[in-house]
Amino acid sequence: MFSDVNWTVFFMQLFFGLALGSIFVLLASGLSIIYGLLDVVNFAHGTFAMLGAYAVFVAVSLSGSFAVGIISAVAIVALIGVLVELFLLKPLYGKDPLLPLLLTFGLSVAVPDLVKIVFGLTGKPVAYPEGLSGATLAGPLILSNYRLFIIVFTLVILISLWLFLKKSDLGMIIRAATRDSLMVQVLGTNTSRIWTIGFALGTGLAALAGAIAVPMLAATPDMGVEMTMTAFVVTVVGGLGSLGGAIVGGLLIGVIVAFTSLVAGEYSNVAMYFCMAVILLIRPRGLFGESGRE
Amino acid sequence: MLLRTEGICKHFGGLRAVDGVDFTLKEGQLKSIIGPNGAGKTTLFNLIAGVYRPTAGKVFFRDRDITRLSLHQTSRLGITKTYQITQIFPGLTVFENVRIAAQSRVSAFNFWRSTHSFAPLNERALEILRQVELLEKRNWLASTLSHGERRYLEIGIALATEPQVLLLDEPTAGMSVAETAMCAGLIRRLNRELRLSIVLVEHDMSVVMGISEEILVLNEGRVLAEGTPREVSDNREVQRVYLGEEKYA
Amino acid sequence: MTEPIESRETMLRDVNAKPRSTVVWAAALVLAALPLVISVPLATDILIWGIFGMGFNLLLGYTGVLSFGHAAYFGLGAYASGLAMRYWGAGIWAAIAAGVAAPMLLACFIGALAIRRRGVYFAMISLAFGQMLFFLALSPLKHITRGEDGLTHIPLAEVFSLPLHKPVPIYYFIFAITTVMLYMTWRILESPFGRLLRAFRENEERAKACGYNTTLVKFFTLVLSALYGGLAGALNMLYLNYVPLTTLFWLTSGTIVMMTILGGKGTFLGPLVGAAVFLFLQNTISLWTPRWELFVGAIFVAIILAFPGGIMGTIRTIVNNRKTARLQKRAPAVPSEG
Numbered sequence: 001m002f003s004d005v006n007w008t009v010f011f012m013q014l015f016f017g018l019a020l021g022s023i024f025v026l027l028a029s030g031l032s033i034i035y036g037l038l039d040v041v042n043f044a045h046g047t048f049a050m051l052g053a054y055a056v057f058v059a060v061s062l063s064g065s066f067a068v069g070i071i072s073a074v075a076i077v078a079l080i081g082v083l084v085e086l087f088l089l090k091p092l093y094g095k096d097p098l099l100p101l102l103l104t105f106g107l108s109v110a111v112p113d114l115v116k117i118v119f120g121l122t123g124k125p126v127a128y129p130e131g132l133s134g135a136t137l138a139g140p141l142i143l144s145n146y147r148l149f150i151i152v153f154t155l156v157i158l159i160s161l162w163l164f165l166k167k168s169d170l171g172m173i174i175r176a177a178t179r180d181s182l183m184v185q186v187l188g189t190n191t192s193r194i195w196t197i198g199f200a201l202g203t204g205l206a207a208l209a210g211a212i213a214v215p216m217l218a219a220t221p222d223m224g225v226e227m228t229m230t231a232f233v234v235t236v237v238g239g240l241g242s243l244g245g246a247i248v249g250g251l252l253i254g255v256i257v258a259f260t261s262l263v264a265g266e267y268s269n270v271a272m273y274f275c276m277a278v279i280l281l282i283r284p285r286g287l288f289g290e291s292g293r294e
Numbered sequence: 295m296l297l298r299t300e301g302i303c304k305h306f307g308g309l310r311a312v313d314g315v316d317f318t319l320k321e322g323q324l325k326s327i328i329g330p331n332g333a334g335k336t337t338l339f340n341l342i343a344g345v346y347r348p349t350a351g352k353v354f355f356r357d358r359d360i361t362r363l364s365l366h367q368t369s370r371l372g373i374t375k376t377y378q379i380t381q382i383f384p385g386l387t388v389f390e391n392v393r394i395a396a397q398s399r400v401s402a403f404n405f406w407r408s409t410h411s412f413a414p415l416n417e418r419a420l421e422i423l424r425q426v427e428l429l430e431k432r433n434w435l436a437s438t439l440s441h442g443e444r445r446y447l448e449i450g451i452a453l454a455t456e457p458q459v460l461l462l463d464e465p466t467a468g469m470s471v472a473e474t475a476m477c478a479g480l481i482r483r484l485n486r487e488l489r490l491s492i493v494l495v496e497h498d499m500s501v502v503m504g505i506s507e508e509i510l511v512l513n514e515g516r517v518l519a520e521g522t523p524r525e526v527s528d529n530r531e532v533q534r535v536y537l538g539e540e541k542y543a
Numbered sequence: 544m545t546e547p548i549e550s551r552e553t554m555l556r557d558v559n560a561k562p563r564s565t566v567v568w569a570a571a572l573v574l575a576a577l578p579l580v581i582s583v584p585l586a587t588d589i590l591i592w593g594i595f596g597m598g599f600n601l602l603l604g605y606t607g608v609l610s611f612g613h614a615a616y617f618g619l620g621a622y623a624s625g626l627a628m629r630y631w632g633a634g635i636w637a638a639i640a641a642g643v644a645a646p647m648l649l650a651c652f653i654g655a656l657a658i659r660r661r662g663v664y665f666a667m668i669s670l671a672f673g674q675m676l677f678f679l680a681l682s683p684l685k686h687i688t689r690g691e692d693g694l695t696h697i698p699l700a701e702v703f704s705l706p707l708h709k710p711v712p713i714y715y716f717i718f719a720i721t722t723v724m725l726y727m728t729w730r731i732l733e734s735p736f737g738r739l740l741r742a743f744r745e746n747e748e749r750a751k752a753c754g755y756n757t758t759l760v761k762f763f764t765l766v767l768s769a770l771y772g773g774l775a776g777a778l779n780m781l782y783l784n785y786v787p788l789t790t791l792f793w794l795t796s797g798t799i800v801m802m803t804i805l806g807g808k809g810t811f812l813g814p815l816v817g818a819a820v821f822l823f824l825q826n827t828i829s830l831w832t833p834r835w836e837l838f839v840g841a842i843f844v845a846i847i848l849a850f851p852g853g854i855m856g857t858i859r860t861i862v863n864n865r866k867t868a869r870l871q872k873r874a875p876a877v878p879s880e881g
Contacts, residue, residue, distance in 0.1 A: 041663040091848055098609050098662055102804065103847045105611075109797060110840025117834055225793060229674050232667040240664060266682035273675035280656050280668065343752075369754035381752065383745035385863075394742040397735050398754040408562055408733050431870075438867045455753055 008140045013258050019147035021254020022154035023209050027227055028234035028246035030205030036178040036241040037198035039097060040089060044104040045206050046227030047111050052077045052207025053219035054115060057124040066129030073211040074204045081203030085196050108228065112221040123218035150212055157208065158247065174198060233276045239289025248287055296321045296491055297342065297459055302351030304337050311337040313515035319459065319493060324485040326494045326502045329512035330535060335495045336378060339461050343375045344368040372458035376465060380444045382451065384437035388428050391436050391447055393419040395454035419454060426450040426480065442473040449480070460484070460492045466501060474498060478505055503527065562733045564726065570812060571722045583710040585826055589819045590721045591779050592802060596814025597728050598771020599799045604809030605740035606764045607747065609666045612673025613799050616646035616769040618791030619676065620776025625694045625786040626687065635700045635781065642777025643770055650769030654762045670793065677791040694786035708784055717778050724771065732811060740764065744809050801843050807855030816854050
């Protein structure tokens with residue numbers, strides 16, 4: 001009974017879902033790296049993504065180049081991340097493990113208001129970068145160039161991240177510290193610096209997610225909390241502290257959101273939470289979560 | 295037999311922390327477990343008490359299989375453990391620390407009656423504080439006690455749960471020589487006067503040799519030797535393992 | 544060791560004095576006089592959030608479980624009672640009962656699913672469930688909940704022929720319920736279960752080793768706190784004669800977290816004090832800038848860094864230190880030996 005048109009719609013929606021999911025993957029992998037290294041659930045994760053989106057807006061309006069925008073977004077937000085880790089999170093290590101979560105929650109309440117004061121309440125749109133605005137025809141499918149770019153770009157970032165963690169010295173130390181920070185201390189590495197770097201890396205990834213999303217969404221002060229929620233759902237579905245879980249969870253949630261908005265539009269916001277509840281019922285630790293980590 | 299493990303194993307990834315140990319404890323016995331660092335003593339405790347699930351093997355308490363019970367369930371059966379690193383309720387008074395443990399045997403889910411009206415519990419808590427010599431400091435916050443007093447308090451908490459078996463994990467750790475001797479005396483009294491069955495993990499050889507009826511020696515997760523203090527100290531294998539560790543004694 | 548000369552009776556009295564409910568009645572007295580000092584709407588908000596906070600504090604302050612989705616219970620309480628009055632013509636007491644029962648059922652469901660998870664995990668999961676309810680009310684259930692407009696056309700309520708839509712009568716109606724809840728909370732905290740909660744706050748692992756089923760305690764407390772949340776939601780509905788969608792918004796969850804921490808988690812009066820200070824700050828800052836969240840958020844961050852015990856927690860620490868110093872002065876400096 002499936003006509004060609006139905007299949008076209010199916011693949012189009014799958015494509016939308018993968019593009020959306022790619023943004024979720026970047027978000028959630030940043031959250032996972034931070035949790036794995038610092039044992040901190042970063043409630044302000046989406047807030048950092050929002051700051052990334054605004055940084056793109058500012059940099060693009062100054063330089064006119066989207067590439068400059070992305071690079072400066074990551075640099076600026078990672079720097080903010082360093083400052084937050086050094087001055088706000090560091091004093092809380094070794095105390096009640098809920099305190100960092102509460103602190104970053106406080107940031108996610110305060111910072112959007114600061115952005116409202118500086119940039120106003122209305123969203124700040126960023127045009128599609130030149131050369132990525134049109135669409136590509138693939139048979140009956142019309143694939144937006146920008147969404148294609150998002151998927152490829154995310155893939156490139158993930159491969160670089162993987163190479164960095166597997167091959168570089170720093171990456172190996174980060175992986176070791178993720179398993180057991182005591183061991184790294186024994187090896188004589190300064191763990192507190194590793195934690196700062198890890199937090200900068202995680203917030204940098206969040207900024208990247210915000211930056212590549214901004215041409216589709218426009219930067220708004222309140223976009224951060226939505227992104228935090230999504231990142232949380234993806235991490236619960238994929239398994240906390242697992243990079244593989246962030247990737248599979250992110251794509252899964254992206255595709256689910258895309259298909260529900262096609263089939264039952266009014267449920268599109270609810271779908272991912274239902275998906276999370278179902279996963280919790282059948283596999284409480286998430287798809288890729290290690291047992292005992294939950 | 296009061297307590298018995300059968301070929302019990304616990305592996306953490308590649309590490310065989312406990313590897314096929316048969317352990318037995320008779321009613322009223324005071325038995326020590328010794329061994330070098332990392333021999334698996336604390337892990338064995340945690341397996342018996344239900345903190346960990348064993349990789350293989352079984353635990354029996356009065357011939358009942360308790361392998362799959364969790365910590366709070368074994369505690370209800372009468373197996374109570376103390377911790378290597380003192381675990382007390384720091385922000386509560388000394389009295390309340392013991393009273394809350396005694397209460398666990400009576401009523402946890404009572405939402406309305408005042409604890410004031412549970413007189414026997416309060417009496418019992420005072421009696422235990424007398425036994426562990428903390429009666430004078432009953433109104434102090436537990437966090438303000440000295441290290442040695444905290445260890446006593448932890449024993450008091452354990453006693454308040456009316457244990458049949460007491461698992462003591464290095465009770466004298468960090469104590470001065472005088473405090474250690476007193477603590478050994480207390481453990482012996484608990485065993486002889488209250489007829490408590492006790493399993494003791496201890497580094498201090500003078501304590502172990504002085505008060506244990508039997509000793510089990512673990513090394514790398516396996517049983518190296520078992521017997522009376524005399525037999526164990528004469529054992530060549532044990533001497534070999536402990537030779538380089540004389541400083542512990 | 545010198546044998547204490549005190550008799551057993553004096554000793555018992557001294558360690559376990561009969562608890563006095565003075566604190567409850569003193570707090571009630573202050574609340575009764577509140578509308579004389581501040582505006583009645585502000586005072587009403589303090590009561591509603593205070594009830595909500597009392598329940599939230601039982602969970603966060605004592606069992607250490609952080610729920611970031613408590614708006615679900617507050618909002619569900621408001622909607623359930625509001626819907627009962629609007630569609631089924633329920634009376635005020637039946638509506639309140641519905642507003643309490645529905646959130647408790649929801650808490651049973653969420654608790655069964657997630658209460659075993661580690662602290663941060665539970666925080667994330669509860670937040671997600673809160674969002675689920677928000678979005679459900681926003682669009683799929685719009686034909687019942689009226690979506691973004693909020694639930695209106697709720698019949699005006701009367702109790703003992705008091706018109707509850709007038710500010711002062713509704714204040715004293717909610718005040719009466721607040722007093723009952725304060726007394727109930729106090730009774731619970733003095734009961735064996737409450738003593739267990741205090742021990743739990745200090746050391747969960749030790750409580751477990753004493754034979755307490757800690758998972759069950761957390762579950763029970765979650766359901767109990769949903770009772771408070773639902774009640775507060777239902778009272779909020781009666782007060783506003785309206786259920787705004789924001790009752791389910793994540794910031795409602797965030798607000799109760801901030802109030803409880805600000806006032807002092809794990810203290811009896813903390814949630815009330817926290818609600819009062821928070822709402823007072825919010826009202827005052829709103830007078831000269833709409834960006835009150837910036838200031839409240841910044842203050843919250845500062846509290847987390849400098850006084851994680853909050854207002855009442857910090858006071859308790861000071862009082863405890865004094866008491867300890869007094870006891871140490873009385874006792875011999877060196878622990879008695881022999």
